[in-house]
Amino acid sequence: MSLHIFANIVTDYGTAANNRGENEGNTTTLQKLIWKGGIHTTVSAEAIRFSVRRLLAEMEPEGTNRTWNETSRTNEWKSPEFKEWEKTKAGKPHIDDDLLGFMSAKASKEENTAGTANVRRAVLEVTRAVSLTPWPGDTTFNAASPGATPSAAKKGNNPVPYGAEIHATRYQYGIAMTPDRLHQADRAAKALQAISNLRTVAGNHGRFLFDFSPAAVVYRATEDPAPRLLYCFNTDDEGNTIDATELLRRVKAGDIAGSELVVGGTLSTTETGLELAKLGAEVHDGIKAATNAICERIVQATA
Secondary structure, three states, X not given: OOOEEEEEEEEOOEEEEOOXXXXXXXXXXXXXXXXXXEEEEEEOHHHHHHHXXXXXXXXXXXXXXXXXXXOOOEEEEOOOOOHHHHHOOOOXXXXXXXXXXXXXXXXXXXXXXXXXXXXXXXXXXXXOEEEOOOOOOOEEEEEEOXXXXXXXXXXXXXXXXXXXXXXXXXXXXXXXXXXXXXXXXXXXXXXXXXXXXXXXXXOXXXXXXXXXXXXXXXXXXXXOOOOOOOOOOEOOOOOOOOEOHHHHHHHHHOOOOHHHEEEEEHHHHOHHHHHHHHOOOEEEOOHXXXXXXXXXXXXXXXX
């Protein structure tokens, strides 16, 4: 049986803005969805993956295949054809291609013939992040000073009004991966280290900063192919504190073995965290300690 790694993460409480949905007039909107009957704001999995890739580039001596050039605002590639995967036994595919997958499609040069596609499914799968609390509809009114930007300068000497939707909340999301599917299984541990240190994600612009690193995390190392813990965090006080009552119920019900879990962060000092410890979970006060613990399990299992 293969070892599977699952995790559910919740961020610290912060103010999200500039995570662009479609603009409505001069108002910058947040991406939203209906979640459990209410309007919640959301951050795409691709935005999280983008941030993970940046951290992987700093962690890996060889860097990543794809890097973002802040000056030209374009991606730069070391191997756009992904040819390393034609000789995976001898070559050393880049860490981002190994973990995050890729697709390179080419149209046919002749009519009535099929094109080609070089595809690798992502081993590190990421869910969309969803706000822990519903969006109450908060919007700010702002005015850019005359000449503050090139676009504002075109408006003459008058301030340029604009609005921005904002949301004071936490975000939770989950991940899944099977280390055996990686060209180098130890890269699973590097992925978890990157996720435990996420910084700017999605709409983090000069206008605001939202800390996307975990405030609490639940890792699961198991031979069970189903995660059973995604979106397990909840709050009873508008996001001030967090709990994971559904996770505890599943452990008590026998769907998740307590010994498979490594818990870190603010959940550790709650009644749920204390009960999980009694049921066999490894519980740490710190995120880094919990991440190091689950990485040790990965290294031992894949050695």
